[in-house]
Amino acid sequence: MHIIEVDSVSKKYELSANKGAVSLKNGIKNLLTKEEKEIFWAVNDVSFALNRGDKLGIVGSNGAGKSTLLKILSKITKPTTGAIHVRGKVASLLEVGTGFHPELTGRENIFLNGAILGMTKHEIKSQFDEIVDFAGEQISRFLDTPVKRYSSGMYVRLGFAISAHLNPEILIVDEVLAVGDADFQKKSLGKMREVAANDKTILFVSHNLTAVANLCNKTLHLEKGRVKQFGETGEVLSNYMAALQTNRLEQSFDSFDSAPGSQQIRLKRATLIPELLEGQTYLDIRNKINVSIEFWNTEPNQQLNVSLHLFASTGECIFNVGTPPGQFGVGVVQATLEIPGHFLNDGTYHISFMVVKDKSIVLYNFEEVFNFEIADFREDTTWYGKWPGYVRPVFPFPIRQLSDSI
Amino acid sequence: MNLIQQKLKEIGSDWELLVILAKRDISVRYKQTILGLSWAIVKPVATMLVFLFAYKQVAKIQDISGYPIQLVIFSGILFWNYFANSLQAISNSILVNSNLISKVYFPRLIICFSSIAVSLVDFLVGLAVYLILALSLHQDISGYIFLLPVALFITSLFALGFGLIFASFSVKYRDVQQIIPLIVQYGFFATPIVYTTKQLSEKSWFLWYNILNPLAGMVEMFRACLISQYDLLTAQNLSISVLASVLVFILGIIIFDKREDSFVDYL
Structure with missing residues (x-):
């Protein structure tokens, strides 16, 4: 017997010029004129079933229909067609601290x-002390203060503490783990693990693939409202990541005329190839990355070098490396760079490079040649929060006991 | 009838939530005790004083239909404030609580029902003022005061019915909200709040007046429960009011039920 059955559920939104609420006059006008409406299927023919105790991760890019699906599952909105059958008490956490009133005390x-x-x-009374305890010492001191005086961190901690003590058979969670400071995240994820360990059924939307990989046994990959894949987490996630990473990892141009660049310098071919380990389908922090750049040079006897910049998605430059300068004639010149594994942290990066003449004159700057994503990888961990920093080197960092006495 | 039963059952099953939402509204309102209380006291008293001034000083009227002028006006205002505040609160309840409605599921009617709570507390505060006023004027309290909850109930049904209709439409058509203040403003004068039905009862259109404005019967219901020897509540306008309340309430529930599934799409 499935605890949740979702049977070809679809949700349609009508996008008209006046989206959402309208004035009464426009409403009547729309009724009379039968204006053509653009139809948008936020969720399209989604079916799946879960057994008791399943933990489902729902992944997909923004606008894939994850949130709409959660809203349908938690009965907040009705599907346009299709049906859901849920057997058991459902609690949905679509945000932390839903309905908190700023004027009321903690x-x-x-x-x-x-x-x-x-x-x-x-239930609340019997768990009250535990909730306050979980929320932390600071909250317990300000329990009788209106929450409008709380810091945003306290607000979130109190909200999560309450949610963490819900006791439904089915728990629907949307991204609430991405809250609070690192300490509290650790605590929240620990609590999630604890919940996951028992017989509860959990549906969990997250962009944190590490958390999905570690908490969920099944994964649903949505793409443009449709089910791309539903199945065992490992398999779905690796396909998902592989699909995500079909970024611009190779650019090549057949002829000089169509290639980008200046009169003298044109890009012929640029590749970014990660050295994947056996069984790996996508790039993560462990992998070495080989970058190769080939360009045409039309002038004889030039002193050239290539300078490469790697940027984080936020626009900061993480590093800039340059080849040594060399003498080159007319023809194709190649530069290769090896970015070691265990160096860049997980995240989205892009690479630009420029060809420089006589160590000072920029002949051409090729911007955003590659855009790529590095996935996270962790073994034997209980913490899935975002690892801070742009680089994630593995330096020798031993620890040992120096003495047995204090 | 099945629908009404089912809807009431829904509310009953989540009674605790209704109570806690009502408590929330009340404690937010009365958090600043001085302000909350004074609002409930000052507003009706001030309205009464304005009309007393107009009647006694300007128009030289000493009593209305033979009853003490202060009590007629104050009981009318108590009734009107209860009705108008409830209607307004119910009509806005969905939009005001849109953050809840778009994030959690619970029977939506709960939020409409619980939004009456503040008006009810304000009414009770006003009632205390009324009793003090009556005593200070050496007037007896009506022996029917124990029927006041029934009058409140009938009025609440009427307010709920209309409120639910407005709430249902205002989610999609935001300007519907702007109609309510107009109803409250003109309704105050179109209903015997600062006068009584006696002044109208001779007219040939009196029956139609009662049918078109069932609030007239309701305010007389309140006065019959509050003013000693008040005899302007007739079987006719009583039955019109009761019937209208029940019908409007059922209509409100039907319309709300039809539209509640689409609320989230417009919030």
């Missing part, structure tokens, strides 16, 4: 938020 908000999330008064 204590009052615990009862309010708990009731909104479906806890009975008795």
Whole structure:
């Protein structure tokens, strides 16, 4: 017996010029004129079923329909067609601290938020101390202060603490793990693991693939509202990552005339090839990356070198390396760079490079030649928060006991 | 009828949530005790004083239909504030709580029902003021005061019915909200709030007046429960009011039920 059955569920939105709420006049006008509406299927013919105890990760790029699907599953909105059958008590956490009222105290908000999330008064009372305890010492001191005076961190901690003590059979969670400071994230994920360990069924939307990989046994990959793949987490995630990474990893131009560049310098071919380990389908932090750049040079006897910049998605330059200068004649010149594994942190990066003459004159700057993503990889860990920093080197960093006495 | 039963059952099953949402509204309102309380006291008293001034000083009227002028006006205002505030709160309840509605599922009607709570507390505060006023004027309290909850109930049904209709439409058509202040403003004068039905009862159109404005019967219901020896509540306008309340309430539930599934799409 499946605990959740989703049977070809679709959700249609009509995009008209006046999207969402309209004025009464326009509403009547629309009724009369039958204006052509653009139809958008946020969720399109999605079916899957879960057994009791399954933990489902839902992944997909922005606009893939993840949030709409969660809203349908938590009964907030009705599907246009199709049906869902849910057997058991559902609690959905689409945000932290839903319904918190700024004027009310922490204590009052615990009862309010708990009731909104479906806890009975008795349940809240019996867990009250645990909730406060989980939220941290700071909260317990300000329990009778209106939450409008809380810092945003305290607000989130209190909200999560309440959610963490829900006791439904089915838990629907949207991205709420990406909250709080590193310490609190650790605590929250620990709690999620604890919940995951018992018989609960969890549906979990996240961009944090490490967390999905570690918490979920099944994964649903949505793309443009449709099911791209549903199945075992390992398999779905590796296909998902592989699909994500079909970025611009190779650029090549057949003829000089169509290639980008200046009169003197044109790009012939540029490749970015990760050295994947056996069984790996996508690039992660462990892999060595080989970059190769070939360009045409039309002038004889030139002193040239290539200078390469690697940028983070935020636009900061992570490093700039240059080849040594050399004497080159007319023809094709190649530069190769090896970025070692265990060097760049997970994230999205892009590479630009320029060809420089006589160590000072920039002949051409090829911008954003590659755009690529490095996935996270962790073994034997209980922490899935975002690893900070742009680089993630593995330096020797031994630790040992120096003495047995204090 | 099945639908009404099913909807009431839904509310019953989530009674705790209704209570806690009502408590939230009340404690937010009365958090600043002085302001909350004074609002509930000052508003009706001030309205009464304005009309007393107009009647006694300007128009030289000493009593209305033979009843103490202060009590007639104050009981009318108490009724009107309860109705108008409830109607306004219910009509806005979905939009005001849109953050809840778009993030959690619970029977939507709960939020409409719980939004009456503040008006109810304000009414009780006003009622205390009324009792003090009556005592200070050496007037007896009506022996029917124990029926006041029934009058409140009938009025609430009417407010809910209309409120649900407005709430349902205002989610998609935001300007519907702007109609309510107009209803409250003109309704105050179109209903016997600062006068009584006695002044109209001779007219040939009195029956139609009662049918078109069932609030007239309701305000007389309140006065019958509050003013000693008040005899302007007739069986006719009582039955019109009760019937209208029930019908409007059912209509409100039907319309709300039809539209509630699409609320989230417009919030």
